[in-house]
Amino acid sequence: MVKLWVKTLQTTYNASGAAAAARQGNVVMIVDVIDMSTTSEAVLEAGAITVLGASPDNNTVPVTVNPEKIGYFAGKKALKHDTTVIVAAEPRLIQNEEDRLKEIQQVLKGIERAGAELEEVVPNIGREVVELADFANKIVVVVSPSGGTAYDAAYNYGAPEVITGTIARTNNMNGSFAARVAAERAIEKALKLKRGITVVAASSNSMEDVQACQYICQEIINNGFLKMD
Numbered sequence: 001m002v003k004l005w006v007k008t009l010q011t012t013y014n015a016s017g018a019a020a021a022a023r024q025g026n027v028v029m030i031v032d033v034i035d036m037s038t039t040s041e042a043v044l045e046a047g048a049i050t051v052l053g054a055s056p057d058n059n060t061v062p063v064t065v066n067p068e069k070i071g072y073f074a075g076k077k078a079l080k081h082d083t084t085v086i087v088a089a090e091p092r093l094i095q096n097e098e099d100r101l102k103e104i105q106q107v108l109k110g111i112e113r114a115g116a117e118l119e120e121v122v123p124n125i126g127r128e129v130v131e132l133a134d135f136a137n138k139i140v141v142v143v144s145p146s147g148g149t150a151y152d153a154a155y156n157y158g159a160p161e162v163i164t165g166t167i168a169r170t171n172n173m174n175g176s177f178a179a180r181v182a183a184e185r186a187i188e189k190a191l192k193l194k195r196g197i198t199v200v201a202a203s204s205n206s207m208e209d210v211q212a213c214q215y216i217c218q219e220i221i222n223n224g225f226l227k228m229d
Helices: 014-023 036-045 067-080 097-102 105-114 126-131 147-156 175-193 207-222
Strands: 009-013 027-031 050-054 085-089 118-123 139-143 162-164 197-201
Touching: 009 014, 009 207, 014 027, 014 147, 014 197, 027 036, 027 147, 027 175, 027 207, 036 050, 036 085, 036 126, 036 139, 036 147, 036 162, 036 175, 050 067, 050 147, 050 162, 067 085, 067 105, 067 139, 067 147, 085 105, 097 105, 097 118, 105 118, 105 139, 139 147, 147 162, 162 175, 175 197, 175 207, 197 207
Parallel strands: 009 197, 027 162, 027 197, 050 139, 085 118, 085 139
Antiparallel strands: none
């Protein structure tokens, strides 16, 4: 008996929703417009190899997260590509470097355990982050209490792929084009892996995230993902 792959598209929110989507075996897209997924899009534009998300050390959520594991994975990817790791973290104010370091010790521990080099820690400020470091050919980890934590949860609950998307303007794209890029990214991964797609609003309290999910889902539908082959 041949098991047919049924294409599915759904939305959810928060780290708990991301974990549930991962358990379903879906490709999980994290949408955190202010600022995790916008930072992610900006650094990918700037040539980053991979962007991962992680929870801050002292963030309490009703699902399991493991930022050290994310840091270790980032470090191993950096070694594979003979490059370094850059971490973007909260708080966003540029001068608050000491506070940023306090919340990312588990990620840093993972990077160190992998034997990789941490190049720099920068604030998670969206598209302007590319003015603070050279992201070309680097591995990037964005540590944040909403998008980073949702990504962390999806990864640790076994999602076949965790990606990000935004509808915010970046340095090279306006918002509608960024949404189309996000939709195409999700479709490409889903078709390759033969999985459904779940678009996750990083925070149910953020109308920017909730509406962005709806917009990206519409782009996915417009792209014909749900049509029968």
